[in-house]
Amino acid sequence: MSEHHITPLRTYLIIAASLLFLSGVTVWVSYIDLGSFNIVLAMFVATVKASLVAFFFMHLLWDDKKNLTMFLMSLMFFGIFVTITMLDTEFRGDLGLNPETKDPINKRAAFYDTLPLTDTHGHPVDEHSDEHHEDKDHH
Amino acid sequence: MSNKTKQNYLNHPKGIMSWLLTLDHKRIGLMYLFSGILFFFLGGLLALVMRFELAAPGNDIISNEVYNNVYTLHGAIMIFLFIIPAIPGALGNILLPLMVGAKDVAFPRLNLASFYIYSFGALFAMYTIINGGVDTGWTFYTPYSTQSSSNVVPMTLGIFIIGFSSILTGLNFIATIHKMRIPGLTWYKLPLFVWALYGTSLVQITATPVLAITMVLLMLERFLGIGIFDPALGGDPVLYQHFFWFYSHPAVYIMILPAFGIISEIIPVHSRKKIWGYKFIAYSTLSIAFIGFLVWGHHMFTSGQSVFSQIVFSFITYFVGIPTGVKIFSWILTMYKGQVSFTPPMFYALSFLFLFTIGGLTGIFLGAVALDIHLHDTYFVVAHFHYVMQGGTIVAFLGGLHHWWPKSFGVMYNQTIANIAALGVFIGFNGTFFPQFLLGLRGMPRRYATYDEQFVELHSYSTFWSGILGISIFIAVMNLFWSFIKKNKVDPGSNPWGGMTLEWTHTSSPPHPHNFEEEPVLQHGPYDYDKVIVDKTYKK
Ligand code: HEM
Numbered sequence: 046m047s048e049h050h051i052t053p054l055r056t057y058l059i060i061a062a063s064l065l066f067l068s069g070v071t072v073w074v075s076y077i078d079l080g081s082f083n084i085v086l087a088m089f090v091a092t093v094k095a096s097l098v099a100f101f102f103m104h105l106l107w108d109d110k111k112n113l114t115m116f117l118m119s120l121m122f123f124g125i126f127v128t129i130t131m132l133d134t135e136f137r138g139d140l141g142l143n144p145e146t147k148d149p150i151n152k153r154a155a156f157y158d159t160l161p162l163t164d165t166h167g168h169p170v171d172e173h174s175d176e177h178h179e180d181k182d183h184h
Numbered sequence: 185m186s187n188k189t190k191q192n193y194l195n196h197p198k199g200i201m202s203w204l205l206t207l208d209h210k211r212i213g214l215m216y217l218f219s220g221i222l223f224f225f226l227g228g229l230l231a232l233v234m235r236f237e238l239a240a241p242g243n244d245i246i247s248n249e250v251y252n253n254v255y256t257l258h259g260a261i262m263i264f265l266f267i268i269p270a271i272p273g274a275l276g277n278i279l280l281p282l283m284v285g286a287k288d289v290a291f292p293r294l295n296l297a298s299f300y301i302y303s304f305g306a307l308f309a310m311y312t313i314i315n316g317g318v319d320t321g322w323t324f325y326t327p328y329s330t331q332s333s334s335n336v337v338p339m340t341l342g343i344f345i346i347g348f349s350s351i352l353t354g355l356n357f358i359a360t361i362h363k364m365r366i367p368g369l370t371w372y373k374l375p376l377f378v379w380a381l382y383g384t385s386l387v388q389i390t391a392t393p394v395l396a397i398t399m400v401l402l403m404l405e406r407f408l409g410i411g412i413f414d415p416a417l418g419g420d421p422v423l424y425q426h427f428f429w430f431y432s433h434p435a436v437y438i439m440i441l442p443a444f445g446i447i448s449e450i451i452p453v454h455s456r457k458k459i460w461g462y463k464f465i466a467y468s469t470l471s472i473a474f475i476g477f478l479v480w481g482h483h484m485f486t487s488g489q490s491v492f493s494q495i496v497f498s499f500i501t502y503f504v505g506i507p508t509g510v511k512i513f514s515w516i517l518t519m520y521k522g523q524v525s526f527t528p529p530m531f532y533a534l535s536f537l538f539l540f541t542i543g544g545l546t547g548i549f550l551g552a553v554a555l556d557i558h559l560h561d562t563y564f565v566v567a568h569f570h571y572v573m574q575g576g577t578i579v580a581f582l583g584g585l586h587h588w589w590p591k592s593f594g595v596m597y598n599q600t601i602a603n604i605a606a607l608g609v610f611i612g613f614n615g616t617f618f619p620q621f622l623l624g625l626r627g628m629p630r631r632y633a634t635y636d637e638q639f640v641e642l643h644s645y646s647t648f649w650s651g652i653l654g655i656s657i658f659i660a661v662m663n664l665f666w667s668f669i670k671k672n673k674v675d676p677g678s679n680p681w682g683g684m685t686l687e688w689t690h691t692s693s694p695p696h697p698h699n700f701e702e703e704p705v706l707q708h709g710p711y712d713y714d715k716v717i718v719d720k721t722y723k724k
Pocket residue numbers: 323436437439440482483501502504505508543544545546547548549550551552556559560561565568569572573576577
């Protein structure tokens with residue numbers, strides 16, 4: 046086994062500060078409307094934070110490289126899962142034969158019935174507006 | 185090998201607690217073996233109930249509702265309680281440390297913990313049965329699984345728990361293979377069964393967490409109404425299938441890779457010939473494990489996923505055939521000009537080659553989108569996966585049991601009965617499942633308790649032969665256990681098939697509690713039949 050690596054306290058403090066800073070970033074960007082890019086950004090920041098914890102707090106950086114390989118592999122498999130799934134979700138109904146299957150998902154649905162539905166700009170919308178969805182008239 | 189080894193892992197230490205708290209990989213393997221066989225019989229019983237219901241159209245024995253429960257439990261028990269945990273858990277545990285020359289696995293306590301986690305999860309599954317069953321099918325597709333009033337929760341919870349046992353076993357095996365090999369046992373000198381376990385373990389630790397996540401998401405939607413799969417709540421029902429198959433397609437390799445490993449051991453030993461294409465077999469294991477992660481959408485060709493992804497998934501599915509074909513040809517070439525002896529393990533290995541090839545090739549048929557749209561959810565699919573899972577995995581498992589039985593227990597079964605039973609399994613299996621290909625081609629859908637008149641003939645054939653299959657498997661297993669009761673002992677130093685791997689050359693049968701009396705020194709590779717002569721020794 047490789048000998049023990051002693052991390053200076055300074056490094057820990059710098060990493061802790063960066064984690065706090067990145068948490069701030071997450072909160073801050075949540076106030077900016079970037080459409081569906083919000084989620085991408087939030088996930089990116091979260092991944093960076095998790096990696097910092099794994100690399101420094103959990104000593105992955107100085108550990109046997111096999112463990113690093115395992116960590117990177119898990120990221121790779123996650124990437125494969127998300128990317129290939131999006132080949133479906135982003136192109137659902139791509140033949141356009143059946144208008145019903147184009148975008149079958151109610152993207153504006155709320156998790157709880159008690160919350161009013163809002164559009165992407167946060168304005169309240171009518172619950173039943175779904176029935177005269179603009180998309181359907183095109184076909 | 186000396187004759188004075190009286191102490192072995194079976195008789196030392198004694199007492200029930202020494203079993204329940206054992207850290208010995210061989211004892212833990214045995215406990216997996218017994219629980220696995222128990223669930224195998226339970227699942228088999230459920231299968232026979234279904235077959236007898238289907239002997240004639242109409243609801244003769246059970247109602248539609250009960251039928252739904254029976255096929256769900258059959259599938260869930262066979263897959264989640266028997267094949268996935270118990271085959272690596274049993275044969276893997278017993279053999280891996282012996283094959284790498286180690287005293288035990290890398291983390292013996294974790295190994296025992298895995299067994300108890302598995303048992304704990306199995307309790308939930310058993311509770312499901314007592315509490316009235318579950319009727320969603322083993323795939324738990326939404327939206328039905330978030331609405332069904334049957335025991336979806338205990339069953340999925342049980343599967344969630346058993347998943348952790350899989351992950352920990354995989355971790356343990358990987359650490360063992362990396363760290364516990366004796367000096368000189370380099371990667372290319374490892375028995376191919378070890379490579380197979382390595383591939384299996386990688387899939388277990390990378391895919392199983394996704395199963396756990398899937399089950400958690402299902403619960404979140406059921407209990408908290410969070411919209412993940414329900415379109416009315418902003419979810420996507422097809423997404424469930426992505427999650428589920430991202431685990432469950434790789435899981436079919438958790439099922440088949442150990443079987444490949446078993447066959448790679450049986451064939452060279454019983455043909456007394458060096459394995460053909462060692463590196464091909466070793467690397468095809470890894471590439472199957474990897475490609476297996478890219479093809480899950482071939483289970484979703486009628487789900488309404490985008491046509492773009494249909495094409496991608498269909499295309500990548502064909503690639504699985506390459507490493508698989510490489511293995512089949514390597515095994516056949518190994519037998520070529522070998523001294524093939526028709527022992528029970530070899531009978532099972534030959535059955536495997538035949539049955540798995542049919543199963544794998546029909547998998548390629550189903551991988552073609554245009555064809556699968558017609559065949560999806562018909563008996564053709566049922567026949568396909570039984571050819572690979574029963575004809576492949578379970579036949580290899582039986583072969584492995586017969587191969588390592590004298591090693592593990594120091595007793596020899598009646599080989600004539602074993603051969604007859606193996607033949608019965610082969611014929612009974614084909615009789616049961618070949619007609620199902622035809623049924624599927626003619627449009628018989630799966631998961632129905634009854635059917636139209638036109639299917640009577642094929643269904644009744646299938647039922648008849650399933651009886652023969654059931655009886656043959658029962659005889660095969662009982663014949664093994666009988667040797668144990670009859671104490672038909674082999675000499676502790678015996679090597680009945682002339683194997684060359686460490687478990688045959690350096691341990692007694694049954695092995696010493698600490699496996700080796702002294703650290704073994706590697707003298708030759710695992711299949712060096714061209715260089716060294718190993719005698720078959722059975723009884724003095
Ligand atoms: C040679 C490589 C293989 C290919 C190309 C292949 C392909 C396929 C395809 C395309 C399907 C979907 C059929 C449908 O639902 O319409 C399928 C189903 C299935 N396959 Fe395979 N397969 C292969 C090997 C295996 C192996 C080795 C196993 C297990 C040991 C397996 C187990 C299953 C199971 C359990 C299902 C049905 C799942 C369900 O819907 O309940 N397959 N296979």
